[in-house]
Amino acid sequence: MTAVAPSAPREGRAARRRAAQEAAKRSHARARRRGGGGRGRRRARPRSGGALVLLSRAAGELFITAGVVMLLFVTYQLWYTNVLAERAADGAAGSLQQTWERPPVTGAPPPAAAFEPGQGFAILHIPKLDLKVPVAEGISKAKVLDKGMVGHYGEGALKTAMPSDRQGNFAVAGHRNTHGEPFRYINQLVPGDAIVVETRDAYYTYQMASALPQTSPANVAVIKPVPEGSGFTGPGRYITLTTCTPEFTSTYRMIVWGRMTEERPRSQGAPPALTSP
Template sequence: MSRLAGELFITLGVVMLLFVAYQLWYTNVLAERTANGAAGSLRQNWERDQGAAAAPEVSAFEPGQGFAILHIPKLDVKVPVAEGVSKPKVLDKGMVGHYADGALKSAMPADQQGNFALAGHRNTHGEPFRFINRLAPGDPVVVETRDAYYTYEITSSLAQTPPANVSVIKPVPEGSGFTAPGRYITLTTCTPEFTSTYRMIVWGRMTDERPRSQGAPPALASP
């Protein structure tokens, strides 16, 4: 009987190890593969649209639809941005999600005023926001779309706040230090690592907007 119990414990231990490996490693592999494919498809579509005569600007997207690429040069992050913050449709696929529903609806980069608010996983499933705690004031973040590049400069952060505190993604986000309407970006993720107890917040202000025809901004220039 004791031998059988021992074998069951060993089997259970192996299963748990496999599950941990799946969560910490294989979900990243799958998500990165999906996200890279989405980024490639976006660029192909943009190139096709640029070849079309007077392709109209698009400002509304379906839930889960990719529409931009987020670059965080300091962290070597390049990840697609999709509409909505659904885990199965967006976040678990390794993409960053744009808050776009109901009371959580936030601005788009092209809007002349507002807060472009994004969510991303800190651990597993590609973990694009794993190290956003390393961002400091002055660090650039670039949002690339079909029509333009939008460069933001990180200004401030909040180490943790309850998930229910949605004021951090308001048009003038509370706690950011911004006091008047402007063109802002907010990055949100879970904290501490491997939990979803709180949210970590990073804010930035737009400093440059340029059409794709002018090429990538200096923040994306190769060293």
């Protein structure tokens, strides 16, 4: 009896230890499962955030690309069109002068009295602005103005005189901005400034007389034989320069008028307006 009695408590304690160990294992397993599920949930959030990051990057790259395209377009309009137009205009002016300097060919037909649309026939000089630009027939953007040249109002209802005419108004148009912008600074002309038109046969010198800072594009009276608003009161030999205003728009037109003061044959050389320092 004495030897057997202690065995029961030892067996009870062993059973309780085993039960506690099993419970601990089950609790640890549950904790691991909960921890694994939590990590899965935490990983799901970065995947959603990653999509937003990718979307933001794509939008940013799109805006950057659009900005670069706009910058290239502005650069083309404000700079490269001038490069191309000035190159074309310089070539046209040089070709005209070379043609005029060649001796006449015996038996060759006389020069045409009228010019085809887009054909160059004169060179406009404005010494104050250091401007030398060819003048072509017509005011077509594609054939004349966008090539850096000045266009003569010479067609239809807008037909105006030629410099050689004994009476009338020689009216021309030119870009103020882009495509060579020959008339960008004509607003700086003041009464008395020289404007010279050079042709195959003669130099025609005008003096700037007056200006109209702004008028409607529909106001064609400014290029009449006696242009309205110019201050001229009767027939004469006039020149009219027209361009767009304000700058970088085509909302209105700016007008500059001049009166002829000298006609000089080419055989006598360039007038003082072109030779004086």
